[in-house]
Amino acid sequence: MKLLCRNLWKIAASFSLALCCYGQTEASRAARSWREKHEPAILAEFSKLLEIPNIARDLPNIERNAELIKSMLERRGVATQLLRIPNAPPVVYGEINTPGATQTFVFYAHYDGQPVDAKQWVSPPFQPAIRENRIWARSSSDDKAAIMSQIVALDALKNEKIALKSNYKFFYEGEEEAGSTHVAEILRKYKNLLGADLWLFCDGPVHQNRQQQIVFGARGSMGINLTVYGPKRELHSGHYGNWAPNPAWTLTHLLASMKDIEGKVLIQDFYKNVESYGPLEKKAIAEFPNLEQALKDELWLNSTEGGSRLEERIGLPALNLRGLESASVGTESRNVIPVTATASLDIRLVKGMDTKVTTARVLAHIRGQGFFVAENREPTEEERKTHSRVVKFALSDGYNAARIAMDHPMALKVVSAIEASRGKVLRLPMSGGSVPMSVFEQELATPLIIVPIANHDNNQHGHNENIRLQNLWDGIETMAALLTM
Amino acid sequence: MKLLCRNLWKIAASFSLALCCYGQTEASRAARSWREKHEPAILAEFSKLLEIPNIARDLPNIERNAELIKSMLERRGVATQLLRIPNAPPVVYGEINTPGATQTFVFYAHYDGQPVDAKQWVSPPFQPAIRENRIWARSSSDDKAAIMSQIVALDALKNEKIALKSNYKFFYEGEEEAGSTHVAEILRKYKNLLGADLWLFCDGPVHQNRQQQIVFGARGSMGINLTVYGPKRELHSGHYGNWAPNPAWTLTHLLASMKDIEGKVLIQDFYKNVESYGPLEKKAIAEFPNLEQALKDELWLNSTEGGSRLEERIGLPALNLRGLESASVGTESRNVIPVTATASLDIRLVKGMDTKVTTARVLAHIRGQGFFVAENREPTEEERKTHSRVVKFALSDGYNAARIAMDHPMALKVVSAIEASRGKVLRLPMSGGSVPMSVFEQELATPLIIVPIANHDNNQHGHNENIRLQNLWDGIETMAALLTM
Numbered sequence: 014m015k016l017l018c019r020n021l022w023k024i025a026a027s028f029s030l031a032l033c034c035y036g037q038t039e040a041s042r043a044a045r046s047w048r049e050k051h052e053p054a055i056l057a058e059f060s061k062l063l064e065i066p067n068i069a070r071d072l073p074n075i076e077r078n079a080e081l082i083k084s085m086l087e088r089r090g091v092a093t094q095l096l097r098i099p100n101a102p103p104v105v106y107g108e109i110n111t112p113g114a115t116q117t118f119v120f121y122a123h124y125d126g127q128p129v130d131a132k133q134w135v136s137p138p139f140q141p142a143i144r145e146n147r148i149w150a151r152s153s154s155d156d157k158a159a160i161m162s163q164i165v166a167l168d169a170l171k172n173e174k175i176a177l178k179s180n181y182k183f184f185y186e187g188e189e190e191a192g193s194t195h196v197a198e199i200l201r202k203y204k205n206l207l208g209a210d211l212w213l214f215c216d217g218p219v220h221q222n223r224q225q226q227i228v229f230g231a232r233g234s235m236g237i238n239l240t241v242y243g244p245k246r247e248l249h250s251g252h253y254g255n256w257a258p259n260p261a262w263t264l265t266h267l268l269a270s271m272k273d274i275e276g277k278v279l280i281q282d283f284y285k286n287v288e289s290y291g292p293l294e295k296k297a298i299a300e301f302p303n304l305e306q307a308l309k310d311e312l313w314l315n316s317t318e319g320g321s322r323l324e325e326r327i328g329l330p331a332l333n334l335r336g337l338e339s340a341s342v343g344t345e346s347r348n349v350i351p352v353t354a355t356a357s358l359d360i361r362l363v364k365g366m367d368t369k370v371t372t373a374r375v376l377a378h379i380r381g382q383g384f385f386v387a388e389n390r391e392p393t394e395e396e397r398k399t400h401s402r403v404v405k406f407a408l409s410d411g412y413n414a415a416r417i418a419m420d421h422p423m424a425l426k427v428v429s430a431i432e433a434s435r436g437k438v439l440r441l442p443m444s445g446g447s448v449p450m451s452v453f454e455q456e457l458a459t460p461l462i463i464v465p466i467a468n469h470d471n472n473q474h475g476h477n478e479n480i481r482l483q484n485l486w487d488g489i490e491t492m493a494a495l496l497t498m
Numbered sequence: 499m500k501l502l503c504r505n506l507w508k509i510a511a512s513f514s515l516a517l518c519c520y521g522q523t524e525a526s527r528a529a530r531s532w533r534e535k536h537e538p539a540i541l542a543e544f545s546k547l548l549e550i551p552n553i554a555r556d557l558p559n560i561e562r563n564a565e566l567i568k569s570m571l572e573r574r575g576v577a578t579q580l581l582r583i584p585n586a587p588p589v590v591y592g593e594i595n596t597p598g599a600t601q602t603f604v605f606y607a608h609y610d611g612q613p614v615d616a617k618q619w620v621s622p623p624f625q626p627a628i629r630e631n632r633i634w635a636r637s638s639s640d641d642k643a644a645i646m647s648q649i650v651a652l653d654a655l656k657n658e659k660i661a662l663k664s665n666y667k668f669f670y671e672g673e674e675e676a677g678s679t680h681v682a683e684i685l686r687k688y689k690n691l692l693g694a695d696l697w698l699f700c701d702g703p704v705h706q707n708r709q710q711q712i713v714f715g716a717r718g719s720m721g722i723n724l725t726v727y728g729p730k731r732e733l734h735s736g737h738y739g740n741w742a743p744n745p746a747w748t749l750t751h752l753l754a755s756m757k758d759i760e761g762k763v764l765i766q767d768f769y770k771n772v773e774s775y776g777p778l779e780k781k782a783i784a785e786f787p788n789l790e791q792a793l794k795d796e797l798w799l800n801s802t803e804g805g806s807r808l809e810e811r812i813g814l815p816a817l818n819l820r821g822l823e824s825a826s827v828g829t830e831s832r833n834v835i836p837v838t839a840t841a842s843l844d845i846r847l848v849k850g851m852d853t854k855v856t857t858a859r860v861l862a863h864i865r866g867q868g869f870f871v872a873e874n875r876e877p878t879e880e881e882r883k884t885h886s887r888v889v890k891f892a893l894s895d896g897y898n899a900a901r902i903a904m905d906h907p908m909a910l911k912v913v914s915a916i917e918a919s920r921g922k923v924l925r926l927p928m929s930g931g932s933v934p935m936s937v938f939e940q941e942l943a944t945p946l947i948i949v950p951i952a953n954h955d956n957n958q959h960g961h962n963e964n965i966r967l968q969n970l971w972d973g974i975e976t977m978a979a980l981l982t983m
Binding site for chain 2: 045063127130210216217232234236242244245249252253254257258264265269272273274309310314315316317318320325329333334335336341343344345347348349350354356361400416445446447467472473476477
């Protein structure tokens with residue numbers, strides 16, 4: 014830890030020199046000054062948080078995360094408690110009541126992370142490492158960076174005795190990456206605590222050109238695992254090949270029937286009722302720098318799905334094939350007809366779509382391809398013997414999209430506060446990535462807006478997740494602006 | 499080892515009572531009598547052989563297998579040597595010269611096995627276990643059982659002083675499951691040793707009804723791994739889903755274009771020049787018991803590819819999808835766009851097809867689907883940036899099919915010898931599984947025939963490979979018949 018901090022200090026010091034001249038408000042100046050003087054301590058505290066594994070189903074470690082964050086808030090004088098329902102990760106909740114304040118803002122972030130395939134990481138996912146001016150660890154960007162930047166912003170404002178103007182609440186969820194299955198129940202149970210004028214969702218990346226952006230909505234999300242069944246046991250592909258049906262081929266045909274090679278989803282009514290962007294959203298997108306070619310170069314891509322720019326494409330629903338598995342490939346290949354073949358899909362929903370309706374449409378499509386569907390269970394021997402195409406459909410709970418008007422008074426207030434502190438922002442009508450905004454919207458009837466701080470190339474959800482130090486530093490100033498609006 | 503043999507003795511003893519009354523020749527009576535008296539010793543010796551891991555690329559263990567088999571033959575007075583070329587598993591070669599003999603037969607078997615996924619096995623693949631009247635271990639059926647049965651048959655004939663009538667050679671290969679890539683070179687180098695009137699390939703299973711069968715040919719085999727490339731790094735499926743091309747979807751479409759849902763291969767000219775069965779082959783197939791419904795029940799299948807019976811279907815070429823892999827599925831699913839997606843294919847060829855011609859047709863098909871193909875290498879950054887669909891095509895060496903006329907004099911001699919010993923046999927025009935007969939046919943211009951002994955439900959190539967004890971016992975009698983023709 015000591016060594017890490019010493020090395021970092023040198024890296025960070027060289028970086029600070031490169032900072033340019035935005036930061037025009039008292040709050041952002043205070044945030045920068047504090048951060049510049051305390052980088053080693055900030056990183057030491059952040060590392061402690063990143064060292065705790067945080068996959069939502071790993072409840073013992075989730076509790077360790079929650080307890081640590083609670084103690085971090087309490088050290089800043091925030092009245093903190095854990096909001097609990099049985100068998101679910103707790104929400105870390107905190108409150109700052111400001112005398113005379115007329116408005117209340119809630120900071121949302123999540124402290125859980127995606128699963129890790131540790132052998133694919135350059136440095137272990139739960140041993141934070143600093144290389145190339147970045148911190149490498151699971152959740153370094155998604156989403157512990159948001160929590161850390163809020164806490165450091167509190168320190169900075171307190172040190173300079175800058176008064177908060179509003180009431181603030183903190184709501185740190187522990188199972189966002191697992192689909193936020195319990196959050197609605199928690200919101201209902203603790204509704205009386207959660208009254209507010211605006212929720213600030215601090216999750217996701219800033220723009221690819223590193224400019225601060227504000228996001229007015231987020232796609233919804235749901236996951237499906239499809240397992241197609243073949244013979245009861247693995248068969249020799251010579252002695253039975255051409256006779257025994259192969260579940261991997263069958264799966265291939267099912268998948269190909271769901272989406273064409275150009276990226277258009279072929280499931281009937283998949284796009285029905287989708288709310289398209291209006292003039293405000295289109296204008297905001299047009300103001301974005303066009304990074305298409307730079308992104309394609311960075312990602313070694315010759316072309317993209319649909320052909321239009323990223324900001325438009327993520328305004329549409331997506332059907333993504335996030336994984337395939339059947340028997341073995343490469344040097345482990347065996348000449349067999351596999352017993353099963355599994356595809357894992359995730360769907361991104363936009364406004365106008367509904368998870369239940371979309372589930373029904375996907376199921377109807379699969380049945381339309383001649384499949385017997387076992388929903389969320391293994392098919393029986395009898396079912397496999399009496400149907401030629403048998404698939405297990407395993408649904409992960411999801412949630413709908415949410416999106417507020419770009420000219421909502423609260424949205425204008427946030428844009429104004431951040432622009433005063435950090436300069437011109439980009440306004441994205443909707444994030445491609447999902448946060449369970451719709452659940453909050455539905456339970457609390459409060460507007461929500463997203464203020465992300467992470468770099469776009471943070472590998473969130475993948476191997477070697479990281480956050481650029483400069484994004485963390487900028488994030489502290491952004492949070493200071495939000496804490497003084 | 500001791501314990502294993504004691505338990506086995508009880509199982510085997512109960513089984514012997516059930517043996518029925520074929521075994522009309524002196525040789526087969528001698529084989530049975532010897533075996534009944536020496537089951538524990540036979541199984542002890544077999545276990546020693548099965549304990550040595552035998553994946554062809556694991557050369558140190560391959561050498562241990564070869565040395566053990568050499569010593570086993572030498573103990574029976576067979577003049578034995580290892581036929582070697584550099585960096586390849588040796589062939590264990592043995593000779594018995596019979597004074598006055600006018601004919602020479604070569605027993606072919608292989609001592610290497612398919613790779614194992616040990617965690618899928620009920621008992622470890624290289625710790626032979628006896629359960630349910632079977633021996634469970636990698637290569638217990640495929641193909642060390644053939645070697646063991648030949649060696650025990652030699653013991654039995656020697657004990658009863660039954661004279662061999664012909665010269666015999668033994669040719670035990672060590673890389674059949676890895677595609678027999680070096681066997682042609684070995685055949686050329688040692689051609690002078692290998693003159694014969696007939697090769698007896700002892701590999702593969704007997705019929706599903708457990709009746710002895712003789713097989714007049716074998717499909718050829720080749721393997722292909724296809725890897726489709728997406729973005730340079732794993733991307734968050736929310737922030738990039740719908741924009742970044744997904745290699746798993748692309749692979750799905752490529753695969754679906756290669757074979758229709760009914761099992762017909764769609765690659766142009768894939769079936770061109772295929773030699774169909776004539777009246778003799780059709781008649782032989784018609785004599786087979788129709789086990790379609792029983793097999794479907796056993797394998798939990800409602801229907802089969804193409805709809806016609808297994809014996810006919812394996813007379814056609816096959817394109818099998820033996821594995822799929824991209825990112826993760828199930829509880830390990832992550833919301834990502836994968837970097838690559840890989841499919842592993844194996845092709846079974848019949849007479850009239852050629853591995854090189856088939857390779858060219860598959861390549862032409864892939865290119866026809868709009869792919870840039872990197873053959874047997876990684877595509878470069880530049881290639882990925884300048885082509886929308888990029889695939890690595892990794893070919894495993896293969897070999898063609900071989901098949902001899904069912905009325906060939908040598909074929910008639912084998913049928914007659916085995917029928918005298920073991921009763922009526924089934925005559926299969928061609929095995930669905932592959933042995934590199936065509937390589938031998940091409941290098942040596944000697945006819946070949948297959949005499950298998952393993953049970954059909956031996957899980958060869960899959961997890962939990964096994965041989966029924968009764969199949970091993972029957973195999974010894976079959977080999978005794980062949981050693982006295």
